[in-house]
Amino acid sequence: MTVSLDDRLTAVKEIFDNTQFHHLLVVEGKKLHGIVSDRDLLKALSPNVDSNAATIKDLASLNKRAHQIMSPNPKTINEDAVLSDAVDIFNNYPISCIPVVNNKQEPVGIVSWRDIMREVGMRLKMLKQREK
Numbered sequence: 001m002t003v004s005l006d007d008r009l010t011a012v013k014e015i016f017d018n019t020q021f022h023h024l025l026v027v028e029g030k031k032l033h034g035i036v037s038d039r040d041l042l043k044a045l046s047p048n049v050d051s052n053a054a055t056i057k058d059l060a061s062l063n064k065r066a067h068q069i070m071s072p073n074p075k076t077i078n079e080d081a082v083l084s085d086a087v088d089i090f091n092n093y094p095i096s097c098i099p100v101v102n103n104k105q106e107p108v109g110i111v112s113w114r115d116i117m118r119e120v121g122m123r124l125k126m127l128k129q130r131e132k
Contacts, residue, residue, distance in 0.1 A: 002027045005067040012041055012066055023097045023110055026070045030106040032099055034070030044069040076101045079108055083119060086111050
């Protein structure tokens with residue numbers, strides 16, 4: 001799931017509200033420009049946006065654009081990367097996801113630290129089963 005640089009935060013919010021995604025890639029054409037997290041969105045929006053107390057000023061925060069709140073130039077890994085490549089990035093940078101790109105540097109997915117933990121957990125289970 002992606003958004004474009006000029007997508008309004010209303011579109012970003014709608015995606016986060018209706019999916020279980022926590023990160024969206026910001027692309028223009030096929031080029032990756034940044035990442036917007038659900039936390040970035042929370043920080044950018046007025047806390048009253050979803051309440052009856054929302055003012056015009058509160059609702060105006062939804063008119064900001066994705067490029068205004070994204071983290072630009074994210075660390076990436078190639079689609080051929082191995083688990084340890086992702087672990088190295090997570091250990092060296094304060095990030096919670098890594099965009100996966102193809103050889104043309106076009107985004108093809110995202111790896112989160114939860115994905116890494118899930119994979120490590122499965123590998124540990126397999127090792128335990130082999131030991132039995």
